[in-house]
Amino acid sequence: MAAIAPVGVRTGCRVIRDGDDAHLLPNEAHSIPARQPAMRRASGAARWIAHRLLAELGVDNVGILRAPSGAPVWPDGIIGSLAHDDDMAVAAVAPVGHISALGIDVEPAQPLPGDILALVTIPADRTDAADRHLAGRILFAAKEAVYKAVYPLDREVLGYEDIAVDLNAGHATTKTGRRASLAYCAAPRVVVLAFVEAR
Numbered sequence: 001m002a003a004i005a006p007v008g009v010r011t012g013c014r015v016i017r018d019g020d021d022a023h024l025l026p027n028e029a030h031s032i033p034a035r036q037p038a039m040r041r042a043s044g045a046a047r048w049i050a051h052r053l054l055a056e057l058g059v060d061n062v063g064i065l066r067a068p069s070g071a072p073v074w075p076d077g078i079i080g081s082l083a084h085d086d087d088m089a090v091a092a093v094a095p096v097g098h099i100s101a102l103g104i105d106v107e108p109a110q111p112l113p114g115d116i117l118a119l120v121t122i123p124a125d126r127t128d129a130a131d132r133h134l135a136g137r138i139l140f141a142a143k144e145a146v147y148k149a150v151y152p153l154d155r156e157v158l159g160y161e162d163i164a165v166d167l168n169a170g171h172a173t174t175k176t177g178r179r180a181s182l183a184y185c186a187a188p189r190v191v192v193l194a195f196v197e198a199r
């Protein structure tokens with residue numbers, strides 16, 4: 001992930017383990033409504049990474065609360081994003097600067113089932129440059145990463161049909177007029193970073 005991240009963006013990952021829910025700070029645990037233990041473990045693992053990334057930026061012991069929308073609330077002057085699949089958690093953070101919004105998604109490096117691919121794809125999507133077997137999975141992760149990046153800017157719920165992804169050119173556009181750059185890796189897991197450059 002470090003190899004694909006743009007300058008200034010810090011990333012990290014962690015295999016989700018039993019007991020990772022204990023890494024939620026008390027105010028974080030309070031902000032996350034009761035959910036299945038597996039989801040709390042995943043949220044704890046993602047915050048464990050994010051706390052370390054924030055410490056590298058000189059920000060210690062600050063809870064990353066979950067807003068009612070689901071979006072994480074970052075300390076002033078910081079942008080970031082969290083994601084988890086069944087086994088792995090990832091996080092990305094950056095000081096606000098030349099990048100004004102950040103989104104990340106992680107997915108297993110397996111082909112996307114055909115029925116989900118049909119739900120996610122629109123004619124404007126371009127994926128020829130990606131590995132043929134993983135193109136659908138990368139497309140899916142890209143749309144989720146873009147959504148996480150732009151939601152805090154527009155506060156608008158978007159569907160897959162509202163985000164056009166061009167993996168060949170490395171960017172995406174939303175129906176709200178946002179343009180995000182994309183970077184991805186496909187092994188050992190699919191991870192996509194979406195970032196909006198400041199105007």
Ligand SMILES: CC(C)(COP(=O)(O)OP(=O)(O)OC[C@H]1O[C@@H](n2cnc3c(N)ncnc32)[C@H](O)[C@@H]1OP(=O)(O)O)[C@@H](O)C(=O)NCCC(=O)NCCS
Pocket residue numbers: 042043044046066069070071072081082083084085105106143144147148149151152157158159160163
């Ligand atoms: C944001 C969303 C796509 C995340 O998908 P997911 O597969 O459930 O979960 P992921 O592991 O990828 O990401 C979870 C993290 O996303 C972040 N997140 C949740 N809602 C978010 C939002 N509105 N904006 C930004 N980030 C958000 C949270 O940090 C969350 O971590 P946490 O639960 O530990 O706090 C989903 O929660 C959602 O809001 N969907 C509604 C809109 C949608 O699905 N549109 C189609 C995709 S474009």
